[in-house]
Amino acid sequence: MKKTTLALAIAVASLTATAANAAYEDNTFYIGGKLGWSEMYNLDSNKVRGADKNVVGIKTSDRSNIGGGAFVGFQANPYLAFELGYDWLGSARYKRTWTVDGTNAGKSKIDAQGVSLTGKLSYPLSFLTDDLDIYGRAGGMVTIAKWKNSGEYKEAFGRGGSKTDVSPVFALGLDYRLSEDFSTRLEYQYVNHIHTKTDASPDNGLLTLGITYRLGSPEVAAPQVEVKTQENRYVLNEDVLFAYAKADLKEEGRQALDNLLTSLVKINPTQSAVVVIGHTDRIGSDSYNQKLSEQRANSVMRYLVAKGVPSNLISARGMGKSQPVTGTKCNALRGAELKACLAPDRRVEIEVKARNVQEIKVIESN
Numbered sequence: 001m002k003k004t005t006l007a008l009a010i011a012v013a014s015l016t017a018t019a020a021n022a023a024y025e026d027n028t029f030y031i032g033g034k035l036g037w038s039e040m041y042n043l044d045s046n047k048v049r050g051a052d053k054n055v056v057g058i059k060t061s062d063r064s065n066i067g068g069g070a071f072v073g074f075q076a077n078p079y080l081a082f083e084l085g086y087d088w089l090g091s092a093r094y095k096r097t098w099t100v101d102g103t104n105a106g107k108s109k110i111d112a113q114g115v116s117l118t119g120k121l122s123y124p125l126s127f128l129t130d131d132l133d134i135y136g137r138a139g140g141m142v143t144i145a146k147w148k149n150s151g152e153y154k155e156a157f158g159r160g161g162s163k164t165d166v167s168p169v170f171a172l173g174l175d176y177r178l179s180e181d182f183s184t185r186l187e188y189q190y191v192n193h194i195h196t197k198t199d200a201s202p203d204n205g206l207l208t209l210g211i212t213y214r215l216g217s218p219e220v221a222a223p224q225v226e227v228k229t230q231e232n233r234y235v236l237n238e239d240v241l242f243a244y245a246k247a248d249l250k251e252e253g254r255q256a257l258d259n260l261l262t263s264l265v266k267i268n269p270t271q272s273a274v275v276v277i278g279h280t281d282r283i284g285s286d287s288y289n290q291k292l293s294e295q296r297a298n299s300v301m302r303y304l305v306a307k308g309v310p311s312n313l314i315s316a317r318g319m320g321k322s323q324p325v326t327g328t329k330c331n332a333l334r335g336a337e338l339k340a341c342l343a344p345d346r347r348v349e350i351e352v353k354a355r356n357v358q359e360i361k362v363i364e365s366n
Contacts, residue, residue: 034210038067038090116141130288232352247295281342293318
């Protein structure tokens with residue numbers, strides 16, 4: 001128990017130190033798998049002995065081995081989900097080495113697996129990074145425990161058997177979002193009292209590393225490249241410039257900016273201050289969207305500078321989700337429909353703020 005708890009603490013500390021959470025969309029599904037290390041606890045040799053009072057020496061071995069499972073979940077809102085999972089909980093072996101008359105009593109082995117239904121509560125660790133959540137799970141598990149006997153113990157008590165029962169299950173973990181669709185999780189799960197007909201009721205601890213894939217977010221057709229000019233303001237849809245939740249320019253985004261450069265050259269950027277402003281939609285936390293809008297605005301600024309816009313006359317800033325243009329028309333939508341409806345909010349605006357050097361200095365001082 002102490003070794004497993006220490007391993008979990010070290011793994012959590014390592015992940016927290018290196019990980020950099022965006023809120024997950026409501027009413028979506030996800031699937032995943034996990035693999036790790038399982039250990040049986042609280043194996044009372046007197047209970048394992050069962051009806052055979054002649055066994056005087058019992059040694060428990062091989063309580064630790066590989067465990068894992070698979071799960072499907074429903075994300076009700078950014079903080080609450082429900083999971084249906086299957087877990088292989090591992091096994092434990094018992095070696096009955098001595099009896100009253102000095103003979104070898106044989107061996108027994110217990111295997112356990114289960115199907116669980118749990119509720120999952122998450123809380124974003126935004127003070128560390130926007131992509132990391134801590135979460136807890138709790139619920140019930142239908143456990144199936146099987147055991148086999150060998151040697152004289154088999155002759156006395158039979159080949160073995162199985163028992164199905166319900167046990168409480170708890171879990172604590174970290175969820176790190178790798179991309180829009182994929183995340184990874186580090187989790188420690190504890191199943192209390194796996195009932196068997198041998199009178200032994202071991203507990204199980206399962207430390208795993210898992211991967212999750214988000215469903216319910218089909219690809220939305222890329223919008224047509226569109227540049228709107230309002231006086232000296234250019235508005236580009238971010239779905240053209242960037243992949244969803246990313247800040248690296250796509251190829252079609254570079255082409256859109258190349259087309260925009262033609263207009264900027266006509267304005268003569270050497271005499272005009274250019275401001276790049278990033279905006280996001282409302283999906284996700286304030287801190288996540290603020291950071292993403294800044295990263296996208298900076299990506300556009302760096303590209304324009306690389307194409308010849310003077311670096312001392314261009315700046316970038318992010319507005320996060322504070323200035324939407326869609327209003328309330330998307331409020332009744334969910335999932336992919338909501339994401340498509342909010343596309344106008346995901347935009348980059350390029351403003352030409354001045355016409356002469358004196359005005360440029362005033363803007364830069366602000």
